[in-house]
Amino acid sequence: MDWFNGEVAGIILFFIGVYGLCARRNIIKTIISLSILQAAIILYIISDDAYSSQVPPIISTSAHPIQMADPIPQALMITAIVIGISITAVALTLFVSMYHHYGTTNWNKALSKRRDAD
Amino acid sequence: MRRKVIAFVLILIAGVILLTYYTPSPTTEKMMASYAMANAEKDTGAQNIVTVVYLYYRYYDTLFEALTLMVSIVAVIYISYHGGGSSHE
Amino acid sequence: MSDHSQLLSRSIGIIYPIILIFGLYVIFNGHVTPGGGFQGGAIIGAIMIAKYLADPIPFLSLEWTQSVEKATLLILYVLAALFCIVTTLQIVVGHFTIFLILSNTLIGLKVACGMSIIINRFVYYETR
Numbered sequence: 001m002d003w004f005n006g007e008v009a010g011i012i013l014f015f016i017g018v019y020g021l022c023a024r025r026n027i028i029k030t031i032i033s034l035s036i037l038q039a040a041i042i043l044y045i046i047s048d049d050a051y052s053s054q055v056p057p058i059i060s061t062s063a064h065p066i067q068m069a070d071p072i073p074q075a076l077m078i079t080a081i082v083i084g085i086s087i088t089a090v091a092l093t094l095f096v097s098m099y100h101h102y103g104t105t106n107w108n109k110a111l112s113k114r115r116d117a118d
Numbered sequence: 119m120r121r122k123v124i125a126f127v128l129i130l131i132a133g134v135i136l137l138t139y140y141t142p143s144p145t146t147e148k149m150m151a152s153y154a155m156a157n158a159e160k161d162t163g164a165q166n167i168v169t170v171v172y173l174y175y176r177y178y179d180t181l182f183e184a185l186t187l188m189v190s191i192v193a194v195i196y197i198s199y200h201g202g203g204s205s206h207e
Numbered sequence: 208m209s210d211h212s213q214l215l216s217r218s219i220g221i222i223y224p225i226i227l228i229f230g231l232y233v234i235f236n237g238h239v240t241p242g243g244g245f246q247g248g249a250i251i252g253a254i255m256i257a258k259y260l261a262d263p264i265p266f267l268s269l270e271w272t273q274s275v276e277k278a279t280l281l282i283l284y285v286l287a288a289l290f291c292i293v294t295t296l297q298i299v300v301g302h303f304t305i306f307l308i309l310s311n312t313l314i315g316l317k318v319a320c321g322m323s324i325i326i327n328r329f330v331y332y333e334t335r
Binding site: 007008011015017029049057058060065070071074078083090101107 | 135151157172187
Binding site for chain 2: 237238239240241242243253269275276277279284287303304306307310311314317318321324325328332333335
């Protein structure tokens with residue numbers, strides 16, 4: 001199991017999310033797939049060029065800068081996590097409104113009802 | 119049938135990517151990271167380099183990310199079917 | 208969730224101050240230990256979930272929370288502009304720790320307000 005690191009897990013999760021976006025027509029499952037995609041990308045970028053022997057990027061007397069993990073992806077991904085939460089919250093709100101309006105959780109049924117209403 | 123075809127194609131693409139996955143050599147120079155590690159304590163006096171990066175070197179990121187969170191909360195409140203406001207009827 | 212259990216609400220009532228103290232610790236030590244404003248704010252926002260599990264009654268005014276959040280964001284922007292001016296003109300040199308702690312506190316308050324609004328909205332409003 002030496003080949004199974006965070007990057008491989010990120011790639012596999014990414015394709016699971018793409019499958020959920022392509023093959024499913026449920027709106028809730030689309031939102032869940034978007035969340036899985038975000039988690040996969042964050043996992044990939046965090047674990048890129050990271051090793052188990054690295055120490056956290058905190059300056060102290062015992063740690064040398066060569067042993068430290070890369071602090072840049074960690075600092076950028078904390079913003080990506082919060083933006084992912086925002087996107088999921090807005091998407092769920094839109095879904096609830098759409099469900100009250102059309103009464104379905106299926107993309108195609110909602111689209112046909114919308115065409116009928118026009 | 120459609121789902122199986124999509125799953126087969128995606129598994130094929132994922133397999134090709136995983137088989138040809140190239141790990142960059144660890145000797146590549148990380149310029150931003152080495153700069154941050156060398157200058158973080160000298161510039162700000164804080165020990166946590168991640169905090170120094172997102173509050174000193176990349177402060178605009180943090181500011182506009184906070185703005186994004188606030189805009190999304192405004193959207194959560196006012197796009198909703200139940201409308202804004204805090205009345206509990 | 209009207210039939211909530213007595214055991215759950217009593218035991219969660221003990222947990223509130225512990226969550227609050229942990230979140231404040233994560234925020235105020237963000238510049239020396241792992242943590243910071245976003246993480247501590249998310250931890251403090253978890254108090255809302257505990258409150259909902261203990262007794263599901265809305266006690267936080269939405270307008271008030273949103274006003275606090277907007278004011279915090281404004282103060283954050285003013286602080287950033289002030290910091291730029293002060294460091295460019297070299298009026299005060301070498302007080303970055305105070306700036307980091309202030310920014311972390313404001314971001315933590317802002318994220319905690321945002322998480323509380325999202326949780327309260329989805330728990331009390333969207334499920335009607």
